[in-house]
Amino acid sequence: MLLSIIQGLFKPKLNITELAKKAKAGNEEVMNDLLSFSKPFMKKTASYICKRPIDEHDEEYSITILGFHEAVMSFNPEENASFQTFAHLIIKRRLIDYIRKETARKDQLLSLEPNEDDSSEQHFLFNEKSIYTYEEKQRSATRKEELLIYRELLSGFNLSFEDLTKTSPKHVDARKTAFHIAQIVADHEEFYNYLLKNKRLPLKEIESLVEVSRKTLERHRKYIIAVVLLLNSDFIYLKDYVKGEII
Incomplete structure (x- = not known):
């Protein structure tokens, strides 16, 4: 009973996140144990x-x-x-x-x-x-x-709300451009996975797709990352609340 959980308690590297990953992968025994635990x-x-x-x-x-x-x-x-x-x-x-x-x-x-x-x-x-x-x-x-x-x-990306306040594009056109770039990253699986893995944007690849300079991309980097994370989140109410405000 609860064998996988008990084993997990005595393996420092095994935690509830890893158990959740195993259960998600289809391990019914771990799922049942996780529910009981x-x-x-x-x-x-x-x-x-x-x-x-x-x-x-x-x-x-x-x-x-x-x-x-x-x-x-x-x-x-x-x-x-x-x-x-x-x-x-x-x-x-x-x-x-x-x-x-x-x-x-x-x-x-x-x-x-x-x-x-x-x-x-x-x-x-x-x-x-x-x-x-x-x-x-x-x-x-x-x-x-x-x-x-x-x-x-x-x-987790070394960002804060204070950073976003300071680095958010001040002009409407600049915000729309940055938001458009964020949408590209959010919709592009390879770009998005790169961001999650490396905690930074694939600037070189993005630069080849948009008519924006590398300097501009770097200047709005924090804002773009924040918008990407929001777009691909399940924050239903938060996304609805800021609709029309972030662009």
Whole structure:
């Protein structure tokens, strides 16, 4: 029982990230062991997100397991800061979706049961407003969390938000050009893999494709890398939030 996990505990080089990679590769035994080993983490994560104790009998725990499994199957150690950080983000998204749907369903049922003092229309408007307020709070919380993870991702490339503020192209045309180059890198598998592996842009190859000088590429290097990482991330809310602002 949990043989692969136990072996992992006594091999310094084997960690949860490596176990996740093996599970993703199709090792069902490691996947099962990883799920069992990670029960405390999943319960703690679910309880934190739901703001109440969650155990294995709760529907929220089933959603958490599905989210954890999804995180294993989509985790990329070269893109994501750490497996548990990534898993926390995926689990949170799945739980928020579940809670939002359940809240909407229950509120819709309540809207069909007006009391003697209120009309059904008043109930519907009240519950519709409650749902919107709840969803807006969840979106805001998720954006903040994505921002923290994005900061961590940038740090792996020796970048910070302060760097981006200082080096971001000041003119609209320059920003559009830099953003266009970032899109090329994000869409070009060879360029993107080079960036992830070497933590720098393949400037020579990019220069041969665009009508931009090497000096300009180097000047906007940090901005381009940051945009590439954002474009190829799963930060749904963050990308939507900055849409129209980074170009």
